[in-house]
Amino acid sequence: MSTSRSGRAGWALAVLVAVLVFTAPAVAGEDLEDRMREVASGLRCPVCQNLSVADSSSEMAREMRALIVDQLREGKRPEEIRDYFVSKYGQWILLSPAPRGVGLVVWIVPTLGAVAGLGGAVWLLRRWSRRGTAPPLPVDAAALTWIREAVQAGDSLAALTPEEARQVEALRELQFDYRAGKLSAQDYEELRALYETRAAAALADARRQRREVEALGPVAAPAAPARRGAAPRVWRWVTAALFLVGFGAALGYFLPQSVRARGDGSPTGDFLTGTREEAARAEAPDLPVLLQRGRQAMDAGEWDRAIGFFRRALEADPDEPTAHASLGLILHRAGHPDRALKSFERALARDPTSPAALWGKGLVLYESLGKTAEAVRTWEALLAQEISKEDRDHVLSILAEARQRLAAGAPPVERLRR
């Protein structure tokens, strides 16, 4: 008996141990996963900003989760792991920042907002309900009787003032609706009582005013209150109209500017986005400005910048003669006569009278290629154009020199560059 009992107990113990041994790792694994998620869901992923480390699929978040698991295995508490991440990334890493310092704002403002919203709602509801249960107006019995008679009489409304006519009309329509079965008896009674009271009050009021006016004399009153009511209304309309016009104008002005392609210059420039290089590269895309800035750069001897401006001008218009001619002059100076000549030819193909191109072409032919006769012909064509006196004198002097050389049959010499 006793042996069988102890044997049974031994079996039970063995089964229990077996169950514990086989399920424990699985339970611990799930538990570890849960604890890891608990820590990770409170941490902000440094890559995707708005996801927690638990939810993010980025490589960094994956590695952070692995790190959390490792630290949990080492027996660290969740707070310790959180503190570790805060010591590396600062408070930034916490999805819910600690309620102190600037972090306090995040906790206080929504609470304040909720309190203010609830308070406002309560205040409004109370105001509305008070209006609903306002005590009934003291009714002038004579006016009430008069109204009821007027409604029942079914006379023409012509004899009444517009206000009286409107009240009576409303009551008659109510009665009609009730008879047509559109209103329940209870609703009809309630509404009729309300309308009648209101009408009687208005009627009594109007009559009192009329009496006061008569007492004051015929000239005095009626305009004054009307105008006092009308003046603010007019101002309101004027203000609204002005605002609307201003708003429309602002919208029309700013919208096209702000929807321009990025890098095409924006109303705020680089102030908000910090894209200074973009803005600089894209600024002044129109042709005359580019050409002028290119010439300025050329005069200042900044050849790289000048080439940049002319290249951009050619992007805008691939055959722009001034840009080609200017590039030709730069190429000539840089000692590339063949490419310079090509540039001048392109300029002349578009504008055969371009003074800059004619001048440059002559210069290349004379100075670098030794074709003095052709140079002379080119410059003669240049003199046929309208150019400033100073330029003309310069061309004439060099032309005289070239003709002399041509007559002497001597090869051209390297001239001092202009």
Next chain:
Amino acid sequence: MAWKRLVFIFAVGVPLLAVLAFGFTRDPREIPSPLIGRPAPSFSVRLTDGREVTLAALRGKVVFLNFWASWCPPCRAEARSLEASWQRHRGGDVAFLGINMQDREEAAREFLREFGVTYPNGIDGGNRIAIDYGVWGIPETFFLDRNGRITYKHIGALGAETIHAKLEEALQGVQSRREGKGEYQSIR
């Protein structure tokens, strides 16, 4: 009444707009580091040549610690300046150490070959060192003084001038008040 309402709208609206406009001027990715002025986290890393190096072994020298990856354009942009700075400072009391992260080892080796990098570089498998240093945008560079304290941190590509200036500061134990920032690539 209308005036009151207008004043109320302005009193609430203008500060709100100002806050939103201010937000536009900030980089939402920026994570200010709490590490500057603190002792640098210690680590041990396997170098590309197979050796193992610990930060503790570099105590007594100024350390230039640079986190990078071969897929990051600003890292490519600064690679030559880094090597040039190493050539200028090697032999002095300065140690350069690159830490490659979130990368494939072959790609990292190719990068080092391409730019002729001669200072030691370690491979940070699992990004444990990077997390330990709070890295969020690469290249990210830490300057450590002789006592192993972080004196300066820079996010983004570095120029030779800045490297020289900050190494000099670190040699004298001068700690920068602000971290530096340039063109960077967010980590993955």
